[in-house]
Amino acid sequence: MICLRVLANGAPPGTAVYNASPSDAAVRSKAADVRHTGLLLMPPLIRCEDLWKVYRLGDVDVQALRGLDLSIEPGEFVAVMGASGSGKSTLMNILGCLDQPTKGRYSLNGTDVATLRPDRLAEIRNRHIGFVFQSFNLIPRTSALENAQLPLFYRGLPWREQRARATAALAGVGLQGREHHYPTQLSGGQQQRVAIARALIGGPSLLLADEPTGNLDTGSSREIMAILDRLNKDQGITVILVTHEQEIAAHASREIVIKDGRIQADRRREAAAALWPAEA
Ligand code: ADP
Numbered sequence: 001m002i003c004l005r006v007l008a009n010g011a012p013p014g015t016a017v018y019n020a021s022p023s024d025a026a027v028r029s030k031a032a033d034v035r036h037t038g039l040l041l042m043p044p045l046i047r048c049e050d051l052w053k054v055y056r057l058g059d060v061d062v063q064a065l066r067g068l069d070l071s072i073e074p075g076e077f078v079a080v081m082g083a084s085g086s087g088k089s090t091l092m093n094i095l096g097c098l099d100q101p102t103k104g105r106y107s108l109n110g111t112d113v114a115t116l117r118p119d120r121l122a123e124i125r126n127r128h129i130g131f132v133f134q135s136f137n138l139i140p141r142t143s144a145l146e147n148a149q150l151p152l153f154y155r156g157l158p159w160r161e162q163r164a165r166a167t168a169a170l171a172g173v174g175l176q177g178r179e180h181h182y183p184t185q186l187s188g189g190q191q192q193r194v195a196i197a198r199a200l201i202g203g204p205s206l207l208l209a210d211e212p213t214g215n216l217d218t219g220s221s222r223e224i225m226a227i228l229d230r231l232n233k234d235q236g237i238t239v240i241l242v243t244h245e246q247e248i249a250a251h252a253s254r255e256i257v258i259k260d261g262r263i264q265a266d267r268r269r270e271a272a273a274a275l276w277p278a279e280a
């Protein structure tokens with residue numbers, strides 16, 4: 001409790017990490033200390049309770065999530081698996097504040113985000129969450145640098161700072177020298193690395209990756225997974241990754257399986273298998 005109070009600067013427990021900026025490495029390491037003592041005093045990073053998502057298609061209701069419960073602690077690396085149509089992307093979109101549940105609670109760092117207004121959701125996305133998609137979702141006819149700097153543009157940072165940080169973010173994923181290439185001038189793996197740079201540039205504490213290697217060859221998949229491993233292990237970023245492939249899921253320390261909009265299985269691995277070496 002003492003730990004929490006110190007972190008929260010007098011704010012009520014549950015607001016600690018959120019107020020202190022989740023990208024603050026010291027706070028995260030403090031959170032890890034607390035967890036390792038076995039005294040779980042921090043709220044989970046993610047808590048979903050009885051989460052429902054119903055899409056209306058004409059006269060038909062599609063129940064994509066049907067009362068899903070899930071908790072994820074800061075610093076976890078979670079693989080989400082399940083058949084096509086089981087609700088994985090729906091869940092990721094809600095976790096990433098791109099969409100809201102029809103019913104149920106979703107709290108992120110102790111804040112209930114299920115009912116927040118769109119502008120607050122956008123702010124949380126911009127500051128705390130990075131999203132990587134299977135299809136990269138880069139803006140065409142726009143350079144790697146401009147794609148990577150976009151979140152900082154929305155934040156209204158000075159142009160020079162946007163450029164400097166985007167240049168560094170691209171270098172961080174091995175794309176120095178490619179700053180002025182357009183997406184069509186880059187390989188799939190390189191485009192996904194631009195997308196990762198864009199996801200990371202705002203200093204998120206949570207990275208969501210929906211089948212990030214789904215469109216990539218084995219070599220590029222390795223490179224992307226080496227980056228995700230590094231972000232999780234070295235920087236303590238929480239990673240949630242949807243994949244169909246067992247070798248990809250083996251990078252995670254926890255695997256959940258979704259079936260028909262609910263958690264069917266949830267298992268932890270003792271040590272994440274280093275199936276692939278960090279070097280490509
Ligand atoms: P997964 O990612 O596991 O393949 P999804 O979350 O994309 O599954 O989809 C879950 C279910 O919700 C599917 O039946 C899908 O057709 C439906 N669905 C997803 N998005 C929409 C949408 N925007 N409108 C209507 N139905 C949707």
Ligand code: MG
Nearest residue numbers: 088089090210
């Ligand atoms: Mg999907």
